[in-house]
Amino acid sequence: MTTTETAVFGKVPPDGSPAGAAGSRSAVDLTPASRSGLFWVTSDAWLLAKRSLIHTWRVPDVLVFSSVQPVLFVLLFTYVFGGAIDVGPGKNYVDYLMPGVFAQTVVFGAMLTGMGLATDKQNGLLDRFRSLPMARSALLTGRTLADLVRNTFIVLLMLAVGLAVGFRFHDTSAPEVIAGFAVLLLFSYAFSWISATIGMAVSNPEAAQSGGLIWVFPLVFASSAFAPVDTMPGWLQAFAKHQPVSVTIDASRALFQGGPLATPLISSVAWSVGIIAVFGPLAVRVYRRSTSR
Amino acid sequence: MSESDAPAVLMEGVRKNYGSTQALAGLDLTVAAGTVHGLLGPNGAGKTTAVRILTTLLRPDAGRAEVLGLDVARSAAALRGRIGLTGQYAAVDERLTGLENLEMFGRLYRLPARRARARAMELLERFDLADAARRMSGTYSGGMRRRLDLAASLIIAPPMLFLDEPTTGLDPRGRIGMWEVIGDLVRDGTTVLLTTQYLEEADQLADQISVIDGGRVIAEGTADELKARIGGHQLDIEVARGGDLTAAAGVLAGVGTGEVTVDEQSRRLSVPVPGASVLAEVVRGLDAAGVALVDVALHRPSLDDVFLSLTGRASGAAAHDGGGAASDTPPAQGGGSEPQDLVTT
Ligand SMILES: Nc1ncnc2c1ncn2[C@@H]1O[C@H](COP(=O)(O)OP(=O)(O)O)[C@@H](O)[C@H]1O
Numbered sequence: 001m002t003t004t005e006t007a008v009f010g011k012v013p014p015d016g017s018p019a020g021a022a023g024s025r026s027a028v029d030l031t032p033a034s035r036s037g038l039f040w041v042t043s044d045a046w047l048l049a050k051r052s053l054i055h056t057w058r059v060p061d062v063l064v065f066s067s068v069q070p071v072l073f074v075l076l077f078t079y080v081f082g083g084a085i086d087v088g089p090g091k092n093y094v095d096y097l098m099p100g101v102f103a104q105t106v107v108f109g110a111m112l113t114g115m116g117l118a119t120d121k122q123n124g125l126l127d128r129f130r131s132l133p134m135a136r137s138a139l140l141t142g143r144t145l146a147d148l149v150r151n152t153f154i155v156l157l158m159l160a161v162g163l164a165v166g167f168r169f170h171d172t173s174a175p176e177v178i179a180g181f182a183v184l185l186l187f188s189y190a191f192s193w194i195s196a197t198i199g200m201a202v203s204n205p206e207a208a209q210s211g212g213l214i215w216v217f218p219l220v221f222a223s224s225a226f227a228p229v230d231t232m233p234g235w236l237q238a239f240a241k242h243q244p245v246s247v248t249i250d251a252s253r254a255l256f257q258g259g260p261l262a263t264p265l266i267s268s269v270a271w272s273v274g275i276i277a278v279f280g281p282l283a284v285r286v287y288r289r290s291t292s293r
Numbered sequence: 294m295s296e297s298d299a300p301a302v303l304m305e306g307v308r309k310n311y312g313s314t315q316a317l318a319g320l321d322l323t324v325a326a327g328t329v330h331g332l333l334g335p336n337g338a339g340k341t342t343a344v345r346i347l348t349t350l351l352r353p354d355a356g357r358a359e360v361l362g363l364d365v366a367r368s369a370a371a372l373r374g375r376i377g378l379t380g381q382y383a384a385v386d387e388r389l390t391g392l393e394n395l396e397m398f399g400r401l402y403r404l405p406a407r408r409a410r411a412r413a414m415e416l417l418e419r420f421d422l423a424d425a426a427r428r429m430s431g432t433y434s435g436g437m438r439r440r441l442d443l444a445a446s447l448i449i450a451p452p453m454l455f456l457d458e459p460t461t462g463l464d465p466r467g468r469i470g471m472w473e474v475i476g477d478l479v480r481d482g483t484t485v486l487l488t489t490q491y492l493e494e495a496d497q498l499a500d501q502i503s504v505i506d507g508g509r510v511i512a513e514g515t516a517d518e519l520k521a522r523i524g525g526h527q528l529d530i531e532v533a534r535g536g537d538l539t540a541a542a543g544v545l546a547g548v549g550t551g552e553v554t555v556d557e558q559s560r561r562l563s564v565p566v567p568g569a570s571v572l573a574e575v576v577r578g579l580d581a582a583g584v585a586l587v588d589v590a591l592h593r594p595s596l597d598d599v600f601l602s603l604t605g606r607a608s609g610a611a612a613h614d615g616g617g618a619a620s621d622t623p624p625a626q627g628g629g630s631e632p633q634d635l636v637t638t
Pocket residue numbers: 293311312314315316334335336337338339340341342343
């Protein structure tokens with residue numbers, strides 16, 4: 001029963017000995033390189049970031065869908081609701097809207113972090129990664145960094161759409177504009193870590209998605225993204241004014257269009273740094289304890 | 294080659310609960326270096342949990358677990374650089390090519406870029422995946438993906454390899470191929486702990502078998518030792534004419550160690566016998582009595598029989614072995630006896 005099956009997997013060399021299977025006979029030197037701990041933390045994270053970017057590149061539907069939705073929002077709000085929303089005398093609604101759309105885009109984009117990680121968990125890759133001698137933070141850092149790159153790309157795409165429908169920067173300078181985007185992207189990076197924590201804690205990507213949306217929806221819509229907060233009922237205003245999405249939008253609006261800057265900027269950066277400081281270690285902790293299935 | 298070395302795997306009284314589910318209830322296990330050890334048990338027996346503890350993915354609630362002399366909890370980091378794991382579900386990145394997968398895992402095992410690539414190529418060649426090296430692994434067949442998965446666990450040529458149900462989901466050809474690969478690994482000195490629900494597989498591959506059920510080991514030994522536990526061989530014959538049944542039963546009673554069972558419908562008889570040596574005697578005896586044979590077969594008890602006698606129930610995996618009990622075979626396949634596997638003298 002064996003003769004016909006002998007070479008199903010391996011090439012048996014002419015001398016009949018099995019080809020260097022376990023690699024005691026491997027032609028390749030398999031001793032690991034010795035470097036410092038910090039080198040490995042960075043190198044492992046980079047490898048996994050590269051992996052996630054290859055995913056995005058190779059299966060671009062995620063990228064397409066996460067761009068289509070904000071584009072629809074821009075068109076809908078600019079042309080349908082724009083006329084009805086009063087953003088102040090002499091102000092253009094699209095100028096008000098775009099920072100809100102940027103924030104919405106990066107916050108929803110950050111949800112993909114958790115979904116991607118939950119997918120790794122579901123299909124068994126998490127077990128493999130956890131059994132390797134790689135840095136404990138690498139899978140999460142790599143993923144969040146790749147998602148930051150992807151979010152940056154989508155934000156630039158949204159900027160192009162915005163410029164096409166009449167969005168302009170006013171009373172600002174190039175460094176301020178760049179700082180405005182930096183505030184948004186830092187915020188997006190922070191939200192990726194919340195999303196990563198959820199993704200590691202649940203058992204499948206669907207749960208990660210609904211677990212993410214539950215708290216993201218109120219944050220995005222009860223905010224200053226689409227309409228000024230002072231038009232909301234009093235009880236909602238208190239929340240809407242100070243919650244992290246609003247302050248981030250207010251900060252980037254001020255950097256893009258002028259206006260009071262210090263308070264929203266400080267709040268936004270404090271929120272982002274605080275979220276990373278809490279959820280970074282928490283996500284890694286959950287990672288270390290979770291197994292596939 | 295030194296058999297007296299410390300065991301490659303040592304588990305003593307290992308317990309693990311998931312909430313209120315007890316997965317391991319004091320598991321004891323010793324795997325000698327350089328051997329293949331089979332962990333055999335039905336679904337839910339605790340096999341995967343044991344493998345996860347030994348590969349540092351789970352911490353035991355109680356007990357001691359060491360691999361290559363390293364404690365799985367205290368020396369987890371050091372251990373990860375010396376073991377390979379092929380989990381129950383093929384863990385490869387479906388959106389990367391086969392080559393990219395192996396290169397990435399090689400780098401994560403801390404091989405420098407060039408060596409990681411060379412090793413990836415070597416393994417792809419070895420596992421007959423060279424032609425598919427630049428295709429996304431999501432497009433691979435189940436067998437190819439399993440091979441890629443196994444290749445990934447061999448990147449650093451680990452001295453200790455864990456295979457959790459390595460052939461589940463493979464067709465018979467793929468399964469035999471996997472068996473050969475595992476055989477090659479062991480010849481090269483790798484110690485393998487493999488889990489399986491297939492009794493036949495444990496019999497084929499493992500030097501030593503631990504039967505586990507309900508999170509503890511219920512029997513241990515070589516396949517032969519386990520089989521010996523429930524007695525010797527069983528002789529089954531089928532006679533051509535119904536009228537010969539009594540004469541044949543008389544001959545079998547003369548050599549058997551137990552009761553002769555007769556199934557008149559299928560004209561089959563079976564009897565426990567001490568060993569293969571009785572076969573010639575039986576055939577001669579039947580010939581002398583003028584009994585025409587259609588079939589004669591000598592069975593060692595299958596591991597299924599072992600499992601049944603150890604746990605009081607059938608194993609989780611369906612036994613496919615054609616032989617065995619004559620009692621519930623369907624009514625004889627017509628009178629025309631086409632004696633395909635006739636044994637005569
Ligand atoms: N993550 C988990 N959560 C809860 N129960 C689990 C989990 N993993 C396994 N179990 C339970 O633990 C027992 C042993 O499971 P497992 O080790 O997977 O067995 P096997 O691999 O032999 O099929 C089963 O009863 C199973 O349902």
